[in-house]
Amino acid sequence: MKRDMNDVRAAVDCVEVAEPVSICLPAVIPAEGDRRRENRRAVQSRATLTVLDGALAGQTLDVLTRDLSLSGACVFVREPLAVGQACRVELPTPGGVSSHACEVVRSREVSSGRHEMAIQFRGRD
Numbered sequence: 001m002k003r004d005m006n007d008v009r010a011a012v013d014c015v016e017v018a019e020p021v022s023i024c025l026p027a028v029i030p031a032e033g034d035r036r037r038e039n040r041r042a043v044q045s046r047a048t049l050t051v052l053d054g055a056l057a058g059q060t061l062d063v064l065t066r067d068l069s070l071s072g073a074c075v076f077v078r079e080p081l082a083v084g085q086a087c088r089v090e091l092p093t094p095g096g097v098s099s100h101a102c103e104v105v106r107s108r109e110v111s112s113g114r115h116e117m118a119i120q121f122r123g124r125d
Contacts (some may be wrong), residue, residue, distance in 0.1 A: 005023045075117050084104065104119055
């Protein structure tokens with residue numbers, strides 16, 4: 001049976017990023033017992049994170065997103081940030097840049113010089 005693009009689009013959620021591609025992936029459904037409130041979408045995109053407090057306050061970091069939800073994101077960074085640190089993330093969107101106040105809720109080193117952080121959105125700027 002041949003499927004057309006409308007059938008495919010109905011079967012997955014599409015996430016558009018400002019980079020030259022659109023990523024269409026099924027939603028990542030949280031496992032039972034997972035504390036996430038929202039479904040995540042796997043999205044790799046460059047973003048900018050500005051640290052608002054702590055030792056790196058005022059610094060702007062280039063990050064790579066791993067996934068996004070309505071309530072937060074998982075990003076990869078070179079410099080570790082502490083849980084509880086306030087920051088602002090600027091995410092590319094098809095209509096420009098979306099800026100959100102956020103807080104680091106998880107931080108761990110995944111390899112030498114590479115850290116994975118979960119950030120929770122606290123408001124939209």
